[in-house]
Amino acid sequence: MKLRTQAAIFFGLFLFVITLGIFLYTQYVIGGVFKKQTTDNFRIIAEQTESTYLVFREVIKTRTLDWSSDIKIQSIAKAILAASEGSPDRTRLAKEFSVYLNEKKMPYDKTIFLVDLINRNGIIFASTKPERIGRDENIEKTSIGNKTHNFDEVTNSKFGEAFVSGVVIEDRESPVPFIHSSVLLFSEDKTGEFVPLDAILLIHFANLSQAAEALGASSNNETVRLTTGLFLKSYETSDVYLVNSERTMVTPSRYVQDITQRQKVDTFPVRECLNNGREIHGEYDNYQGVRVIGSSMCFQKERDVIIVEVQKDEIFSTMTALARGTAVASVAVFVLGIFIIFFFVRRPLARISEVVTALNCAIKGDLTIRTPVSGKDETADLARAFNIMIETVQASQEKLNVANEKIKKEASLLERDVKVHEQQEKFLDQSRRAQVNLLEDAWQAKERLEVEKNRLQTILSSIGDGLLIIDGAYRVVLINPVAATMFGMAREEINGKDLRTIITFWKKRKEVIPPALWPFEEVFLTKKTIEVTLDDDFSISTENHTEKIPIVFSVAPLDGVVAGAVVVIRDATKDRELDDAKSGFISVASHQLRTPLTTIRWYAEMLLSGDAGELSASQRDFLTEVHGGAERLYQTVDLLLGISRVESGKIKTIKTPIDLDVFTGEIAKELAPQIDEKKLVLNIISGDMGPVVVSQDSLTLRQVVLNLISNAIRYSNENGTIEIKWSVDNEKKEVVYMVRDNGIGIPENQRPRIFSKFFRAENARAWAPDGSGLGLALVKDLVESWGGKVWFEGTEGQGTTFFFTVPL
Numbered sequence: 077m078k079l080r081t082q083a084a085i086f087f088g089l090f091l092f093v094i095t096l097g098i099f100l101y102t103q104y105v106i107g108g109v110f111k112k113q114t115t116d117n118f119r120i121i122a123e124q125t126e127s128t129y130l131v132f133r134e135v136i137k138t139r140t141l142d143w144s145s146d147i148k149i150q151s152i153a154k155a156i157l158a159a160s161e162g163s164p165d166r167t168r169l170a171k172e173f174s175v176y177l178n179e180k181k182m183p184y185d186k187t188i189f190l191v192d193l194i195n196r197n198g199i200i201f202a203s204t205k206p207e208r209i210g211r212d213e214n215i216e217k218t219s220i221g222n223k224t225h226n227f228d229e230v231t232n233s234k235f236g237e238a239f240v241s242g243v244v245i246e247d248r249e250s251p252v253p254f255i256h257s258s259v260l261l262f263s264e265d266k267t268g269e270f271v272p273l274d275a276i277l278l279i280h281f282a283n284l285s286q287a288a289e290a291l292g293a294s295s296n297n298e299t300v301r302l303t304t305g306l307f308l309k310s311y312e313t314s315d316v317y318l319v320n321s322e323r324t325m326v327t328p329s330r331y332v333q334d335i336t337q338r339q340k341v342d343t344f345p346v347r348e349c350l351n352n353g354r355e356i357h358g359e360y361d362n363y364q365g366v367r368v369i370g371s372s373m374c375f376q377k378e379r380d381v382i383i384v385e386v387q388k389d390e391i392f393s394t395m396t397a398l399a400r401g402t403a404v405a406s407v408a409v410f411v412l413g414i415f416i417i418f419f420f421v422r423r424p425l426a427r428i429s430e431v432v433t434a435l436n437c438a439i440k441g442d443l444t445i446r447t448p449v450s451g452k453d454e455t456a457d458l459a460r461a462f463n464i465m466i467e468t469v470q471a472s473q474e475k476l477n478v479a480n481e482k483i484k485k486e487a488s489l490l491e492r493d494v495k496v497h498e499q500q501e502k503f504l505d506q507s508r509r510a511q512v513n514l515l516e517d518a519w520q521a522k523e524r525l526e527v528e529k530n531r532l533q534t535i536l537s538s539i540g541d542g543l544l545i546i547d548g549a550y551r552v553v554l555i556n557p558v559a560a561t562m563f564g565m566a567r568e569e570i571n572g573k574d575l576r577t578i579i580t581f582w583k584k585r586k587e588v589i590p591p592a593l594w595p596f597e598e599v600f601l602t603k604k605t606i607e608v609t610l611d612d613d614f615s616i617s618t619e620n621h622t623e624k625i626p627i628v629f630s631v632a633p634l635d636g637v638v639a640g641a642v643v644v645i646r647d648a649t650k651d652r653e654l655d656d657a658k659s660g661f662i663s664v665a666s667h668q669l670r671t672p673l674t675t676i677r678w679y680a681e682m683l684l685s686g687d688a689g690e691l692s693a694s695q696r697d698f699l700t701e702v703h704g705g706a707e708r709l710y711q712t713v714d715l716l717l718g719i720s721r722v723e724s725g726k727i728k729t730i731k732t733p734i735d736l737d738v739f740t741g742e743i744a745k746e747l748a749p750q751i752d753e754k755k756l757v758l759n760i761i762s763g764d765m766g767p768v769v770v771s772q773d774s775l776t777l778r779q780v781v782l783n784l785i786s787n788a789i790r791y792s793n794e795n796g797t798i799e800i801k802w803s804v805d806n807e808k809k810e811v812v813y814m815v816r817d818n819g820i821g822i823p824e825n826q827r828p829r830i831f832s833k834f835f836r837a838e839n840a841r842a843w844a845p846d847g848s849g850l851g852l853a854l855v856k857d858l859v860e861s862w863g864g865k866v867w868f869e870g871t872e873g874q875g876t877t878f879f880f881t882v883p884l
Contacts, residue, residue, distance in 0.1 A: 089190040095406035122371035137238040140257040153275040173202040187283035236268040242378030243320040252324035254282040313387035321379035345372035443470040460713030564620030582615040605632040626652035729773035761801040788817035818875035830857040
């Protein structure tokens, strides 16, 4: 970087730092002091407001004590307490109390709208509103909170003590917020002592407008005119208001004059007071979401909060103007400094830059370069000395060129000899190091392989399931002891042999599976992992272990260029026994349930048809529910019995010729009410080959088709489409039958279990909660019982297509 550029950057950064420092000092230091002073002023105003509000509450106490000393009120209270409960005298005296207060007392104090006499148990026995007599104020205390009444303190109070509650909102008593004031009545006995009565005077003051004046919201109050009133006038956004325990504004403010609007105030100062009993003095967001600076005064016992606040933007408007002016002045000083740097620093240094440029040319070999000499200052002397130096170097260079040519000729001969010698030395050194490296690598590889071999052997021996690795030709590369025990052979006998010559695969313990159809073939072709569960009903046997062993296993392809697979296999004999026991139990239970269910259905139908007399509407509704529940349970039992018969091999079939077109049309007619109910469109496509006739048991085929179409109806949206289609395969050996819907589809991660008994996908359970999860399991068992296959395709949310095959 050039010297003149460095000088310009240095002085420019210096000016920038000075300017930025002035701006930041103005913005943050002076601003911080201003903010602290403003917060302290707000604290003083809030404390003055708190004092006036306390005076306001003391005035309420004084007025309450004044009423409690009324001889008329005391005498009526004593007379009512002396009269028996429910007596005419007590009713008369309660009315006298109401008339006296409504006509003689309350007209002279408009802020009092309700007065009650309450016993120590909280029961009202006299009131200015007679309908309140008998009400339990303890219930109100429990529902609204201890802020409503101070019964615990009042009942234990002394003569001359009164208690004022926080601000209360009860729409059934007053549309505006109000304050309870309560005092225990005393009677002077013959000795001159004051004896407490079993009567509490509860006065309701709706004088929140006076509270607003006490807070300074109105500058008519002489006490606060010079403080809060002046504060409200000095700022356009200033506000003073009171919030009660329900976090509701209960006095008018600058922005909310109508307190019946129930303005919620859930701000930081309110939360800190009501939750933690803390007062806040600083910056926060007000109930309008505007940033303000203010102070709060917390009345923790009454759970009321006084808020004094002003919007931050108005308070800091002066500071903002000052910061803006400082920024403009700083920019002007910075621009002036740059102008001075350019004319008094950068231009003189430009002549030094010319000398440096000439020097760079000379370094690159141009000794003819010269710098212009002008003036008599130091830069001119530097240019003159540079020219003399270049002339001297040029003369020396010419002499060196002559000597250099001679040295080059001699050096070329020496260099050729040195290169030959270096190449020979380098070759010998590389050969020696390569031999040492090869020996070290071979030894380390041998040690690593030995450690890895021992570790793998230990892992394989400790695995509880059988494990073997085969290559693409089914040769056993590795097998653990558990798998060797299952095969009834030693591991040494199995290693290296073709797995197809060792084990025999069985389907349902009676059908031998040829090696070409083993699940391993699918893994070799698709490179995907497969898992075989107990429902797939696979077994194996070997020459040394002829008894068929039920198994579950998984096969995963080997990574890398070598084809092969890792097989994890487990003996499922106990699982199969447990599954057989479960199936037997389900079969027996289903048989036992079917007869009583049939009886329930028949009797319910007879009752619904009026055979036992006319039913009321509620009886008919109950019986309809009973009949529907019995019908659904009967269908579930029927599915269980069907699955049990298929699994036990006891299903009876009578093959007859079936025209698929006629057969499908009959089932569609049977399901027409369900189709019409959901406004579905059913398309039956029979193809262009004419009638297709299969030889199959009609009841078995009907149950498969009925279940698939019923599922399509159940899981389709209204106004959806269901398509039924069949076609004969190219070899004319079987018919592929298809049922397609555009309903909810099947989630990808739940597809492997879709044909399992009692399994239902999550979206299916959410769509129709009353399913049994047996229909597709029965479909699979029935299709496989006649030697067919069943599968499905589709996407979640876009529908599903089920296929099954029927031999011709």
